[in-house]
Amino acid sequence: AQSVAQPEDQVNVAEGNPLTVKCTYSVSGNPYLFWYVQYPNRGLQFLLKYITGDNLVKGSYGFEAEFNKSQTSFHLKKPSALVSDSALYFCAVRDEGYQKVTFGTGTKLQVIP
């Protein structure tokens, strides 16, 4: 079985400050990890993914995520938050031996001007 947890329903950060959105996962094999963003009344958009290799993955809009195998985490980060980053963020995981992707419950990011 595979699962993913986003422990924070909402994260508030001031514009210009660094942001972190947390994600932890559980798989039986090697994980494939994804981050998606959802703006109001829109579908999800892909941000970045970890398959293998470098633990620091860079994605769209200046976002990056760090894969930590020992802590089973894949936190999303950005050095300097923008008001336009305010959205709902979803972490997702797929076990290498499993076809389907499991999504987290989402974290609402609010960037305060």
Next chain:
Amino acid sequence: IAGITQAPTSQILAAGRRMTLRCTQDMRHNAMYWYRQDLGLGLRLIHYSNTAGTTGKGEVPDGYSVSRANTDDFPLTLASAVPSQTSVYFCASSDHAGGPVREQFFGPGTRLTVL
């Protein structure tokens, strides 16, 4: 390029009625998915199709059916709608041709209310 289109955008439906949500993609992706999004529950997979002619059950398939007659279309049917099927429904697709781990592309969603 439109990507993925869904119709209708929103719908209010009486309980017991039959409803088909339409999904079409123009990216020639082989895999397609239907999710429902509910507050506090995130996205849950209803049904999926790895290639035209095949379908599979996801996490919450009861009360829903799908078909995949061709690559582009993946309709979702509620045979007899119930209020618990009130949700936002997203169709997605991905291309497995380049390897097994590809991101998904999502449609704009259909907001369904069952009264």
